[in-house]
Ligand SMILES: NC(=O)C1=CN([C@@H]2O[C@H](COP(=O)(O)OP(=O)(O)OC[C@H]3O[C@@H](n4cnc5c(N)ncnc54)[C@H](OP(=O)(O)O)[C@@H]3O)[C@@H](O)[C@H]2O)C=CC1
């Protein structure tokens with residue numbers, strides 16, 4: 001296994017570099033089965049999560065500084081500030097939550113189920129819980145050990161489905177490999193499916209004239225960014241790179257609903273560069289640092305970079321930093337607008353989760 005530094009795409013001349021991936025080996029800590037939400041108000045339950053995740057290192061292709069042939073527009077690129085937009089949305093949600101509480105004495109509730117002890121998942125769940133607290137949404141959290149059974153997870157889902165205090169249920173992905181993800185996602189009531197991953201919600205998203213109860217948070221956040229920055233979608237050529245159930249596929253469906261003409265690039269696509277270069281709007285959700293180079297981008301295109309890739313960085317206090325799928329420095333020379341990583345789509349995903357939970361509570365109580 002290689003163990004080298006990943007360099008910035010603007011400065012590296014190396015052909016391979018190190019990529020840091022979440023540790024997927026056997027967990028070191030085993031936690032008992034805890035039905036946490038019943039005790040939430042009384043028990044201050046904390047896990048000790050080390051700051052640094054465990055990593056494995058993989059070889060990847062690095063970017064180089066070679067931008068020959070790229071039309072430069074470095075002075076005019078707009079950085080799409082997802083962090084700032086997400087903050088504004090959270091403020092809007094805070095106001096609505098307090099209105100609802102004052103008017104009918106109800107606060108929205110989000111239940112999060114985390115199975116196993118992946119450090120990245122634990123961090124995401126902690127961030128979601130903190131975001132709920134900040135806007136006044138009640139959060140109920142269940143942490144189950146890696147070796148829990150599917151039946152145990154299904155039982156918690158069933159209890160949350162029946163719990164009137166819970167308006168949204170999120171099962172953190174990925175699940176341990178011995179569990180059937182489909183069975184688990186199917187079990188979430190579509191009225192509480194704030195992730196929008198239930199097949200009925202996805203199916204409705206795909207159909208003309210039908211509306212899902214919820215739209216998946218990350219793709220919804222991407223579209224929300226385009227809207228709030230006044231970037232038109234109708235009639236535009238859009239390319240989505242990646243076709244996962246949670247990001248790429250629903251992002252393509254949403255763009256199509258917004259009247260874009262959509263192409264999807266995946267791992268079997270022949271000549272992805274040529275297809276991507278036709279796009280006015282690129283949404284990349286691949287998980288490969290620096291895959292989308294300056295030469296893949298049509299001058300003036302808008303880039304939404306969903307990728308969150310930890311790469312080694314000895315100069316960072318954490319020993320790593322996050323980069324997207326797009327070679328940011330090269331893209332800035334060609335694109336008209338781009339989301340940074342971090343601070344782009346990530347904070348929007350959490351804001352959309354809060355928004356979906358609020359919508360669910362309003363619907364359940366016929367409020368607003
Ligand atoms: N910002 C946010 O809020 C979020 C960020 N993410 C990040 O987004 C990225 C993608 O996540 P996710 O969709 O869950 O990942 P998946 O691994 O589930 O899917 C990756 C997709 O990328 C495609 N792909 C892989 N390699 C290539 C390649 N070389 N060329 C073209 N396509 C390729 C795969 O194709 P195929 O289908 O053929 O295998 C697949 O469709 C990750 O970095 C993840 O961390 C994810 C969720 C939320």
Ligand SMILES: Nc1nc(=O)c2c([nH]1)NC[C@@H]1CN(c3ccc(C(=O)N[C@@H](CCC(=O)O)C(=O)O)cc3)C=[N+]21
Nearest residue numbers: 170171172173174195308342343344345346347349350
């Ligand atoms: N059921 C389920 N729903 C999800 O929505 C879901 C999931 N499972 N599994 C994992 C992915 C990943 N995901 C992210 C959310 C926020 C950030 C985020 O806020 N990122 C910050 C950086 C955070 C940091 O610095 O570590 C940013 O981009 O600025 C990233 C990634 C949601 N996911």
